[in-house]
Amino acid sequence: MLAKSFKGNFTQQEPIPQEAIEAAVAVMQSGRLHRYNVASADEVSETAALEIEFARYQNQRYCLACASGGYALQLAMRAFGLKHNEPVLTNGFTLSPVPGAIEAVGGKTVLVECTADLVLDLDHLKHQMQKIKPRLLLLSHMRGHLVDMDELCALLGAHKVALIEDCAHTMGASFGGKKSGSHGIIGCFSTQTYKHINSGEGGLLTSDNDELMARAIVLSGSYMLFERHVAAPSREVFDSIRLQTPNCSGRMDNLRAAILRPQLAQLDVNARRWNERYDAFAEGLASAGNSIALPRNNPKAFEVSSSIQFSINRFSDEENLQFLQACSAKGAELKWFGADDPVAYTSRYDSWQYLGKSTLPETDTILRRLYDCRLPLTFSVSDCRLVGKLIADVSLAIA
Ligand SMILES: *Cc1c(COP(=O)(O)O)cnc(C)c1O
Secondary structure: OOOOOOOOOOOOOOOOOHHHHHHHHHHHHHOOOOOOOOOOOOOOOHHHHHHHHHHHHHOOOEEEEEOOHHHHHHHHHHHHOOOOOOEEEEEOOOOOHHHHHHHHOOOEEEEEOEOOOOOEOHHHHHHHHHHHOOOEEEEEOHHHOOOOHHHHHHHHHHOOOEEEEEOOOOOOOEEOOEEOOOOOOEEEEEOOOOOOOOOOOOEEEEEOOHHHHHHHHHHOOOOOOHHHOOOOOOHHHHHOOOOOOOOOOOEOOHHHHHHHHHHHHOHHHHHHHHHHHHHHHHHHHHHHHHHEEOOOOOOOEEOOOOEEEEEEOOOOHHHHHHHHHHHHHOOOOOEEOOOOOOOOOOOOHHHOHHHOOOOOHHHHHHHHOEEEEEOOOOOOHHHHHHHHHHHHHHHHHOO
């Protein structure tokens, strides 16, 4: 039987939990929205409390909350001491805020190919490390897919390359039982509306390294109030850097932090809810047989599948467009990474022309046939199964 059409909204998030709304109202009633505006020296602001809780969640010593995920990436590279025009390796398949952050701090983006499982190609990484001799990899766990972190870390260790993780899509995920974001020197997260916890905009940065975190805190705009941080290194660490580190203002405020704390407490529950939706969607797609391929997960990875990607090899460019339109007519809102001009967020590396020209033939082939769909938690499990089935039916109807 052919599935009927779908009416759900692919960008509709769940409401902010009642407890979070009440916490936000309390912050507004206090008037103390700025993170350093405390009533007494021993008051821990909402922002400082969020940092304590997220550091604990990540099993890391330190955490800093800031203005956005992209800003967290910038802070991480500045804290690392990236020099002007220094090369930074990153994924050829990621979203535009990643090369954008490298540009913002004056680095030079060097792209690495991705595999059919949508993770970094470690052979190409090795090639690029031998050729460029970089100090840093900014690894983007694009769409939540985790590369083999054991292999990656061994490879980076052998080439003395440091790792900063972009965990915009892996908050709540882990590899080998270790939280995504704790495998390198710094982990960066986003709390923007379309990620795993929602404060509209916002970012988090975690680390175990004293000096990196002290620099990140001062860079974020702590003035000389860094002692109001709790998930932070001791005063002595700041003494050595505080007058040599610029204030690149980009703090988080107590209102956003208050909204995020109750959501963090629900993150693991929501991770399972996303994964149930993913499995149901994949079941629906499976009715098209093996003409629709899903990326394979590494067995050591626990991923949080808040979106789904699949590829269809047999379509021409024209059939891809026909397929997109037919899915849309049935209410299934897909994005396609194969279009020559980026639509909404489907940025492709060749549309970041400010980087200069890169050639990634493997990534080109993968993106030409790759589709992407959000799985908002406002969809039920059976909604997701239905949308998967609709898409499978539409694909079978095309040639
Ligand atoms: C959203 C996103 C970011 C940046 O997050 P913002 O909070 O929007 O700045 C970075 N990397 C990836 C892969 C993202 O999807």
